[in-house]
Amino acid sequence: TRASSQLVLNAIGHGMAELVGGSADLTGSVNTFRKDSKAVTPDDATGNYINYGVREFAMTAMMNGMALHGGFAPYAGTFLVFSDYARNAIRLAALMHQRVMLVYTHDSIGLGEDGPTHQPIEQLASLRAMPNLAVWRPCDATETAVAWLAAIERTAGPTALVLTRQALLQQTRDAAQQAAIDCGGYVLIDAQGGVPQAIVIATGSEVAPAAEAVRALNAQGARVRLVSMPSSDTFDAQDARWREAVLPKAVTRRLAIEAGATQSWWKYVGSDGCVLGIDRFGASGKAADLFAHYGLTAAHVT
Numbered sequence: 001t002r003a004s005s006q007l008v009l010n011a012i013g014h015g016m017a018e019l020v021g022g023s024a025d026l027t028g029s030v031n032t033f034r035k036d037s038k039a040v041t042p043d044d045a046t047g048n049y050i051n052y053g054v055r056e057f058a059m060t061a062m063m064n065g066m067a068l069h070g071g072f073a074p075y076a077g078t079f080l081v082f083s084d085y086a087r088n089a090i091r092l093a094a095l096m097h098q099r100v101m102l103v104y105t106h107d108s109i110g111l112g113e114d115g116p117t118h119q120p121i122e123q124l125a126s127l128r129a130m131p132n133l134a135v136w137r138p139c140d141a142t143e144t145a146v147a148w149l150a151a152i153e154r155t156a157g158p159t160a161l162v163l164t165r166q167a168l169l170q171q172t173r174d175a176a177q178q179a180a181i182d183c184g185g186y187v188l189i190d191a192q193g194g195v196p197q198a199i200v201i202a203t204g205s206e207v208a209p210a211a212e213a214v215r216a217l218n219a220q221g222a223r224v225r226l227v228s229m230p231s232s233d234t235f236d237a238q239d240a241r242w243r244e245a246v247l248p249k250a251v252t253r254r255l256a257i258e259a260g261a262t263q264s265w266w267k268y269v270g271s272d273g274c275v276l277g278i279d280r281f282g283a284s285g286k287a288a289d290l291f292a293h294y295g296l297t298a299a300h301v302t
Contacts, residue, residue: 020066022050022076024059030077030105056082060089060102067098073152075101079111080162081120083127093158094132100158101151106165107137108259109294110205115284125261127160128232136231137162137258139207140170143230146181150234162204166287169208171228184234185246189214191223198253201227201268206257206296213301225251232264259296276301 023032038047052059056078063074083090083104093100109119127135134154136147144163151159171188180186189211191197202210207228214226227246229235235243247254247268254273256265262277269275278294291297 018048018072020048020050020072020074022052022059022063022074024052024056024076024078024082025054026078027051030079030103032075032077032103050076052076056085057087057089060086060093060100063100064089064093064096064098067093067100068096073099073101075103075151077103077105079106079118079120080104080123081106081118083120083123083160090127090133090158090160091130094130097132097156098158099151099155102158102160103163104160105163107162108164108205109278109282109290110164110166110259110287111282112165112287112290113284116281119282120260121278121281122261122263124162124258125264127162128264132157134159134231134233135162136160136234137204138230139202139204139228140168142170142173142178143181143228147230150182150231164205166205168205169211171207171211181228181230182234183238183242183246184231184236185227185229185238185243187225187246188228189218189224189226191218191225194223195248196225196251197223198255199225199227199247199251200301201229201247201254201256201265203229203258206259209291209296209298210257210301212298216298216302229268232268255301257296257301259291259294 021032021037023030027033033049037049039049039051040047059076063076066072066074107120111119127133138144138147147161151161177186200210200214210226214224217224252270252272254269256269257276260277262275262279265275276295
């Protein structure tokens with residue numbers, strides 16, 4: 001993807017000395033250790049990766065310090081549910097307009113057998129409510145690369161990259177759709193033969209079942225549009241023409257789908273729409289069984 005070829009150029013362009021990574025005792029789970037990462041140890045301080053231990057707040061506060069010092073673009077990872085422990089430091093990064101990249105994985109009930117203590121429900125809605133925090137929840141490798149590049153290029157505040165545990169299907173796009181990911185929300189599958197009868201909006205792991213449902217409905221003669229919205233705050237920052245092109249006001253039959261609290265989606269679906277999400281704590285079980293239990297399947301979307 002384009003991020004791999006542009007990452008170094010953007011780093012140089014921003015006068016960035018080094019990407020410094022880390023994790024809150026979960027490096028093996030959150031995949032933040034790059035091929036060129038070298039851990040800092042008591043015997044060797046020349047590395048570029050810090051193992052923070054179970055210290056999410058200290059980790060994020062230290063990244064704020066690195067960003068304020070200058071010369072570094074710090075990023076670190078933990079499970080999304082543990083962003084609660086780091087909330088004060090996240091807020092300060094946003095308040096101080098510091099480029100800090102927060103990699104949050106295991107972003108839903110897809111976490112599985114660890115159960116409701118580790119399954120985030122309200123975290124996405126609460127992070128989206130924080131001023132000056134960019135939040136991305138990509139649906140596949142392409143959207144993830146665009147989100148990572150957006151985080152690197154954003155110098156006026158922190159970015160949260162919210163990622164799944166489970167593997168996701170790669171979605172098919174043309175060049176225009178790939179370029180449109182930068183806008184935060186775009187048409188992934190469009191209705192044929194006229195104005196859409198309905199619009200489905202989805203993020204992250206819910207894009208794949210939504211796409212399956214929308215394709216099946218359109219094959220039966222319906223006219224349904226699927227909008228992928230990896231970053232609602234980025235979409236909201238677009239001009240009115242783009243927002244209207246993606247979500248035309250005339251189409252009031254809308255369904256938003258996300259494996260988390262429904263609170264932040266009602267502004268997009270309106271009073272005539274519906275939100276398929278989770279407004280109660282999760283349960284322990286295999287990801288596929290949990291998604292079926294909570295209705296986050298192509299059949300239920302249909």
